[in-house]
Amino acid sequence: MPTIRVLYIDDEENNLNAFKAGFRRQYEIYTAISASEGLKILQNVALHVIIADQKMPQTTGVEFFKSIAKTHPDPVRILLTGYTDIEALADAINHGDIYRYITKPWNDLELHNSIKNAYDAYKAKIDLREKITELEKTNDELNRFIYSISHELRAPLVSAMGVINVVKMEGLYDSCGEYWSLIETCANKLDYYIQKTLQYYKNNKIASENTPVNFEKLIPELINLYSYTDKDTHFHVDIKQDREFYGDAFRIEVILGNLISNAIKYQKEDEKDKKVNIIIEVKNHAAEIIISDNGMGILNEHLEKIFTQFFKIKTNHGTGLGLFIVKEALNKINGKIAVSSDLSEGTAFKITIPDGK
Incomplete structure (x- = not known):
């Protein structure tokens, strides 16, 4: 299993030490005694999970999570709260600022499972982004392929059909038995396939207007x-x-x-x-x-x-x-x-x- 990097922010040093002692063998632990120190760590370490105490001076846990939502959207956020603040929690959850909240004092097993689940959510988010990037790349390649069909492939085909028309104009169409007729039939069929391919592609790509x-x-x-x-x-x-x-x-x-x-x-x-x-x-x-x-x-x-x-x-x-x-x-x-x-x-x-x- 890959090493999970966890940042824990709390203004009580005893809690930081207890967390580090309890989980240092399972995770790569980083601790910060204030939101500003936590931000410094966040800017230098690729973290997977961030845990923050709600009741901190100057900046609450919810406020900190809101402040990093755009600049550091990937780490999954867990809130520790020792008192009931339903309105703040509901607002944070509804806006996606936190993944889960746990009451203090925490239960080691509950917190351990929450961190594992949070890491799974982090991985799912990253995997989804990579899949989207792959799809965008595939889509770009498909666009280039369709462009090739509509221009580079059809251009010589139109030229061949033009030659057939010249042969007709010069009265040579029946001079070689059915050969010209066979060539014309194949050219028309290929052109038809190209046109239908383009229709199908455009039908799926173009927004309805x-x-x-x-x-x-x-x-x-x-x-x-x-x-x-x-x-x-x-x-x-x-x-x-x-x-x-x-x-x-x-x-x-x-x-x-x-x-x-x-x-x-x-x-x-x-x-x-x-x-x-x-x-x-x-x-x-x-x-x-x-x-x-x-x-x-x-x-x-x-x-x-x-x-x-x-x-x-x-x-x-x-x-x-x-x-x-x-x-x-x-x-x-x-x-x-x-x-x-x-x-x-x-x-x-x-x-x-x-x-x-």
Whole structure:
């Protein structure tokens, strides 16, 4: 067991000698006959536990502990009191100025156990601080990693996708069989994974901030952003917003963007009339949104799993991240989502987002 360093402050020398005699073999003992002497020791020795008598001239034990709370927060503080001062004790305990108090004359076993418990509290405090430091370091490393993904990794990927577009413009796309198509598919999938990783990271990092949300402006922007992959899908949009709605614009875009993207992505390849319906009604306390499609649908046995990270139905579509991110984002803004699906008719998601006003 490591040596526990204990400082005892008391204006009665007999008490100091008695304490030293009783505990010198168990702890590394320091004694001081006044608060000012105790402070000098505290400034030069890394102490674990400080014991102070309450009734001392000039400075009481509680006053001393309060005076060192900010400058020396780590040592755990025990108060010895020979008289009842309930108000001072209650105030000291409530403000965290003392860990425990013991009445005088002390019982050796009680004081010994108190010192051991106080040291355990000291160690827990230090261990927690070290863990926080480690987490902060890990968080900084994660920030740098995400920056690398969003910039250094995506830059060459965008360049590769640019080359593919040049190949298309020059009419060489089909000149090598399916090779260019395979490269484009892999590049798009990698880009999609990068984008979803960034969405998930930002959703967990960014604090929620409510600002005005104009659905009549937002929905067309999201449709234009995601419909480039399939120009054959027709959108029917019905938005009723006659009042101001406040919400987390970033997360609302993430939620609606992923759902619109999925509605396009999971269309039936042989469907001649691909449709996506978006209905939004802004009410007094919430926005109710329904996004439905006539796509391939979802099996009933999969409906409870689709919001699970990396869950994929047996198709070549998706990554298993989109709906997981949607659920995570809704949790951040206290939103709700429900889904119904039929293999012959398609899928409908109903979202409720509370007004953040």
